[in-house]
Amino acid sequence: MPVLERETFASRLLTWYDQHGRHDLPWQQDRTPYRVWVSEIMLQQTQVTTVIPYFERFMARFPDVASLAEASQDEVLHLWTGLGYYARGRNLHKAAQVVMAEHDGRFPVDSLEAMAQLPGIGRSTAGAIIAQSTGQRAVILDGNVKRVLTRLQAVEGWPGRPAVERELWQLAEHYTPHDRVVDFTQAMMDLGATLCRRGQPDCPRCPFHDVCLAHASGEQRRFPESKPKKTTPLRTTRMLLLRDAGGRVLLELRPSTGLWGGLWSLPQFDNDQDLGRWLDEHAPAAERGTPQTSFTHVFSHFRLEITPVPASVEHMDSVSEGWRWYDPQTPDSVGLAAPVKKLLQTLSPFTLSPPAGP
DNA sequence: AAGTCGGGGGC
DNA sequence: GCCCCAGACTT
CATH class of the missing domain: 1.10.340.30 (Hypothetical protein; domain 2)
Structure with a gap:
């Protein structure tokens, strides 16, 4: 009433x-x-x-x-x-x-x-x-x-x-x-x-x-009563930081729906083995760095532990649809996932290896 | 009815 | 750390 x-x-x-x-x-x-x-x-x-x-x-x-x-x-x-x-x-x-x-x-x-x-x-x-x-x-x-x-x-x-x-x-x-x-x-x-x-x-x-x-x-x-709380799971991922001689970084377009849908992100892998196999196939000449310090990105319903893995190539031929070389010094007008944007901002143009994650 | 989808503000 | 914020959409 x-x-x-x-x-x-x-x-x-x-x-x-x-x-x-x-x-x-x-x-x-x-x-x-x-x-x-x-x-x-x-x-x-x-x-x-x-x-x-x-x-x-x-x-x-x-x-x-x-x-x-x-x-x-x-x-x-x-x-x-x-x-x-x-x-x-x-x-x-x-x-x-x-x-x-x-x-x-x-x-x-x-x-x-x-x-x-x-x-x-x-x-x-x-x-x-x-x-x-x-x-x-x-x-x-x-x-x-x-x-x-x-x-x-x-x-x-x-x-x-x-x-x-x-x-x-x-x-x-x-x-x-x-x-x-x-x-x-x-x-x-x-x-x-x-x-x-x-x-x-x-x-x-x-x-x-x-x-x-x-x-x-x-x-x-x-009032109002709060939402019943659920435990948020922890997921892990590797993000490949593949840079060419010009300091550009390889980005992958996310699927149009779902998490970070339609945004550009670093190539993600569930584990080091998957990442290694991908490099074997697509960039066998790449010099592989050691994984960087992990950091955690928090979502509403889970936490994501991100481990950046640097690698470098002299040059790669043109990449296909859904991939692009991105120059952090002269950014394109594209959507970036927040932790990817932060990672790219920490990249120094003068060093091959990025510093520890943000 | 419950799960998915972000990042930041306030405490 | 935690909970929440001028919700909508999918399953």
């Missing part, structure tokens, strides 16, 4: 937003569907302060959906390097081409269903784009809104559970007004991000502290 009527909730929230909300985020200027869309995709599972420089670079290079649709995937992923969840970048590129080909270059912002059919746009993101770029009533349910609602209503259970998520959608639907939807959706996210934050919520300044069920019980820190 909602603790407030829709209009009461919206009125209190908007009064707070006018005084304390965020009004100067880059995507709040010139709120076109395109700019709102790009920002919403970048902001999925990613904090605002991380997104801002990526958003600015992206807009400078791709000012509109047509320019994005015409770009190469390599260049799109280049601007995504370091942001993570690269399927977002691939889907963004794909969706731009769908908008150009099937929607005459304009986002279908009058249809929630049509928006949610575009790659990378789910129910909440579709609602956010529609609400923010057109002012039409649309409901959102992102992490901020979930936190606000689970506390306000003391909703038990991890919000990732479908049953809990259904309840939260109902609450979000109940509280979303018909007027000032642009500000309302932004206000919900601002409240969750700046005041009803995870760590130390500033309850005394909250416009709902008198009705919040979590606050009433003094248990605001218990």
Whole structure:
């Protein structure tokens, strides 16, 4: 049962937003569907302060959906390097081409269903784009809104559970007004991000502290319940650092889906034997160095222990599709896996062997 | 309903 | 170290 009527909730929230909300985020200027869309995709599972420089670079290079649709995937992923969840970048590129080909270059912002059919746009993101770029009533349910609602209503259970998520959608639907939807959706996210934050919520300044069920019980820190934790396995890999006489490094294109999909990486092998056999076949004249100090790269669901293995060749004939020689001193506009980018940055142009990993 | 998909921030 | 962040998609 909602603790407030829709209009009461919206009125209190908007009064707070006018005084304390965020009004100067880059995507709040010139709120076109395109700019709102790009920002919403970048902001999925990613904090605002991380997104801002990526958003600015992206807009400078791709000012509109047509320019994005015409770009190469390599260049799109280049601007995504370091942001993570690269399927977002691939889907963004794909969706731009769908908008150009099937929607005459304009986002279908009058249809929630049509928006949610575009790659990378789910129910909440579709609602956010529609609400923010057109002012039409649309409901959102992102992490901020979930936190606000689970506390306000003391909703038990991890919000990732479908049953809990259904309840939260109902609450979000109940509280979303018909007027000032642009500000309302932004206000919900601002409240969750700046005041009803995870760590130390500033309850005394909250416009709902008198009705919040979590606050009433003094248990605001218990909501939302955290995700059940699982043990993260450790995987190991060898990364071949094969350099030619010009100091260039051999890179391999990752498969288009899956981990680091569509990015360029160093050739990876499960063990030294596999790496050795690959060199025997493709670069028998290569001088093989000793493995460097390993380092660990952490993902959400596993840790990857990376052992760089240097090797050198004088020259190799042209490489086939899916391979390239990359000059770390004059980088190409391609997407690189984060630890690969770091490794390449540590390479000295004057030495054959790289230093220990980052 | 659970697993996959990143990298960084905050504590 | 840990948990989480303006989620979507696959199985």
